Amino acid sequence: MTQVSRAEYCVIACAEAWRDAGEILASPMGVIPSVGARLARRTFAPDLLLTDGEALLIGPDGAVEGWLPYRQHLALVTGGRRHVMMGASQIDRYGNQNISCIGDWARPARQLLGVRGAPVNTLNNPTSYWVPRHSRRVFVEQVDMVCGVGYDRAADAPHHRIPRVVSDLGVFDFATPDHSMRLASLHPGVSVEQVREATGFALTVPDEVPYTRGPSARELELIRDVIDPADTRAREVGH
Amino acid sequence: MADKTMSADEVAGRLADGMTLGIGGWGSRRKPMALVRAVLRSGVRDLTVVSYGGPDVGMLVAAGRVRRLVVPFVTLDSIPLEPHYRAARERGAVELTEIDEAMFMWGLHAAANRLPFLPVRAGIGSDVMRVNPGLRTVTSPYDDGETFVAVPALRVDAALVHVNRADRLGNGQYLGPDPYFDDLFCEAADTAYVSCERIVETAELTKDAAPQTLLVKRHTVTGVVEAPNGAHFTSCAPDYGRDEAFQKTYATTPWPEFAQRYLGGDEQTYRTAAGEGA
Numbered sequence: 081m082t083q084v085s086r087a088e089y090c091v092i093a094c095a096e097a098w099r100d101a102g103e104i105l106a107s108p109m110g111v112i113p114s115v116g117a118r119l120a121r122r123t124f125a126p127d128l129l130l131t132d133g134e135a136l137l138i139g140p141d142g143a144v145e146g147w148l149p150y151r152q153h154l155a156l157v158t159g160g161r162r163h164v165m166m167g168a169s170q171i172d173r174y175g176n177q178n179i180s181c182i183g184d185w186a187r188p189a190r191q192l193l194g195v196r197g198a199p200v201n202t203l204n205n206p207t208s209y210w211v212p213r214h215s216r217r218v219f220v221e222q223v224d225m226v227c228g229v230g231y232d233r234a235a236d237a238p239h240h241r242i243p244r245v246v247s248d249l250g251v252f253d254f255a256t257p258d259h260s261m262r263l264a265s266l267h268p269g270v271s272v273e274q275v276r277e278a279t280g281f282a283l284t285v286p287d288e289v290p291y292t293r294g295p296s297a298r299e300l301e302l303i304r305d306v307i308d309p310a311d312t313r314a315r316e317v318g319h
Numbered sequence: 320m321a322d323k324t325m326s327a328d329e330v331a332g333r334l335a336d337g338m339t340l341g342i343g344g345w346g347s348r349r350k351p352m353a354l355v356r357a358v359l360r361s362g363v364r365d366l367t368v369v370s371y372g373g374p375d376v377g378m379l380v381a382a383g384r385v386r387r388l389v390v391p392f393v394t395l396d397s398i399p400l401e402p403h404y405r406a407a408r409e410r411g412a413v414e415l416t417e418i419d420e421a422m423f424m425w426g427l428h429a430a431a432n433r434l435p436f437l438p439v440r441a442g443i444g445s446d447v448m449r450v451n452p453g454l455r456t457v458t459s460p461y462d463d464g465e466t467f468v469a470v471p472a473l474r475v476d477a478a479l480v481h482v483n484r485a486d487r488l489g490n491g492q493y494l495g496p497d498p499y500f501d502d503l504f505c506e507a508a509d510t511a512y513v514s515c516e517r518i519v520e521t522a523e524l525t526k527d528a529a530p531q532t533l534l535v536k537r538h539t540v541t542g543v544v545e546a547p548n549g550a551h552f553t554s555c556a557p558d559y560g561r562d563e564a565f566q567k568t569y570a571t572t573p574w575p576e577f578a579q580r581y582l583g584g585d586e587q588t589y590r591t592a593a594g595e596g597a
Contacts, residue, residue, distance in 0.1 A: 134496055134497060135496035135497040136496060147496075149496070149497040149498055149499070150345060150420075150497060150499060150500070151424060151498070151499075151500060151503075154420060154421045154424050157421065158421065158440060158441075180417065180446075181408070185417075185446070185449075185450050186411070187408070187409070187410075187411040188408055188409060189409070190405075190409070191400070191404065191405040191408035191409055192400065193392050193393075193394060193399060193400065194372075194390060194391055194392035194393060194394075194417060195391060195392070195417055195418070195419055195445065195447055196391055196392045196419075196420055197391070197419060197420040197421060198419070198445070199419040199421075199422070199441045199442050199444075199445040199447050200419050200420065200421035200422070200439070200440070200441035200442075202444075202445075203440050203441055203443065203444070204440055204441070225446045225450075226444070226445045226446040226449075227445060227446070227447075228445070229443075229444035229445050233444040233445075234444050236465075236466070237443070237444060238465070239440075
C-alpha cells in the first residue's frame with residue numbers, strides 16, 4: 081500500500097461527517113466531499129441517500145431508487161432529513177459562511193455565485209463545510225456577506241447546527257463554550273503552527289490535538305479502486 | 320379552442336419596457352434561450368428579471384436590458400461563475416434583489432396561490448436581511464412563537480419557459496429528469512409563453528409518456544412557440560445536452576463580438592452561426 085495522501089485524509093474527514101447519520105440525504109458539494117459521502121454510504125453509513133447530482137436518488141451501483149427534483153430537494157431541506165457539506169469562499173470563527181461576493185455587496189470587488197441555498201440550509205439541516213485550500217483569505221475575521229448563518233447569529237434557530245469544517249489542513253468544530261471554532265484534528269504532516277498561520281482569526285487549540293484518522297485498508301481500496309480511480313481527489317487539494 | 324401558436328418575435332413584441340419577466344429553467348439547464356434571443360432582438364429594456372439564473376441573465380444583463388435582478392445565484396453550471404453577470408455586478412450596472420433558493424421557490428408559490436407572502440424558515444441571521452431592507456418577518460400565531468421571513472409573492476408580468484413538447488393549446492410537457500419551476504413561473508405570471516422543441520397533437524403527448532410529464536397546463540399559457548433547439552446552448556434532456564463547447568465560446572468571447580457574430584440576425588441565422596450543436 082502506497083502512502084496515504086492528504087486528499088485521502090480529507091476524504092476520510094469528510095466521510096466521518098455522515099457517520100451514524102441514519103436514513104438521511106447526504107449532499108456533498110465538491111469532489112472530496114462527494115468521494116467521502118460515497119465512501120460513508122459503502123461502509124459505516126449504509127442507510128444514506130445520495131443523488132446523481134441532478135434529480136435522481138441512486139444506490140452505490142448507480143441504480144435509481146428515487147426522484148428528487150429541485151422543488152422536492154428544497155422541501156426536504158426544511159424537513160431536516162439531510163446533512164449538506166457546502167463550500168465556503170469565506171468563513172469566520174462562528175461559522176458564518178460566504179459564497180456570494182467579496183467586498184462591498186452593493187458593488188463587489190468579486191462577484192461569486194450568490195447566496196444559493198446557504199440561508200435555508202443553515203437554519204434547517206446540519207451544514208458542514210469543505211475548504212480545499214486553507215488560507216487567511218478563506219478563514220477570515222469577518223465574512224463580507226453572511227450566506228450560511230454562524231452560531232453567533234443563530235441564537236433562536238431551533239435546527240441550526242454546524243457539525244464540522246474540513247480543510248486540507250485539518251478538521252474543525254465549534255465545541256467551545258461560545259461556539260467559536262476549535263481545531264479538532266490535524267491531518268498527519270500538518271502542524272498547529274501551520275494552521276494558525278493560515279487562519280485569519282484566533283482559533284481555539286486544545287492542549288492535545290489528535291491526528292485525523294487514516295483510512296482502513298478496505299476504505300483505501302474503495303477510494304482508490306472503486307469510487308475515484310481517476311484520482312480526481314488529488315487535483316482538488318493540490319497535494 | 321384557441322390555437323395559441325406564435326413566433327418568438329411575436330412573444331417579444333408583447334413585452335414592454337419596465338416589465339417583470341420570470342424565466343424558467345435552472346442555471347444552464349432548459350432555459351428558454353430562443354425566447355431570450357427574441358427579447359434581445361426587440362428593443363425592450365428596463366426589465367426586472369426573476370430567475371434561477373444562467374446565461375439568460377448573463378445575456379440580458381450584457382445587452383443592458385435589465386434594471387433589476389431577483390436571483391439566488393447566477394451560474395453556467397460547468398462554468399461556475401457567469402462572466403457577464405459578474406462583470407455587470409462589479410461595475411455596478413444592475414440592481415439586485417438577492418434571496419435564497421428556497422425563499423425564491425416559496426415566493427413563486429405565494430404568487431401562484433394569490434397570497435401576499437409565505438412564511439419561510441430561511442434568511443433570518445443571514446445578510447439576505449441586510450441587503451433586502453424591505454423584507455419583513457412574521458411571528459407564528461401559535462404557541463411556538465417562532466419568527467419567520469415573510470417572503471413576498473414573486474408575481475411576474477410575463478413568464479418565459481422552454482419544454483420538450485407542447486400542443487397548440489398550451490399544454491406543455493417535460494421529458495427530462497427535473498421540471499425545475501416552470502409550471503410555477505407560469506402560474507405566478509399574468510401572461511406566460513411556452514417554447515418547445517416540437518409542437519405535437521394533444522393525443523400524441525401521452526402516447527409514449529406518463530401523464531405526469533404534462534407540466535404546464537393550458538389555462539396558465541398565453542402563447543406557444545415551436546423552437547427546435549430553443550434551449551441551446553443550455554441543456555434540454557433528453558432531446559440534447561448542454562453544448563459545452565459553445566457555452567465556453569459564449570463565456571470567453573467579449574460580449575460585443577459574441578453579439579455581432581451570433582445574435583445579429585434571426586433564430587435561423589443564430590443556428591447557422593452557432594454550428595452543428597445548434
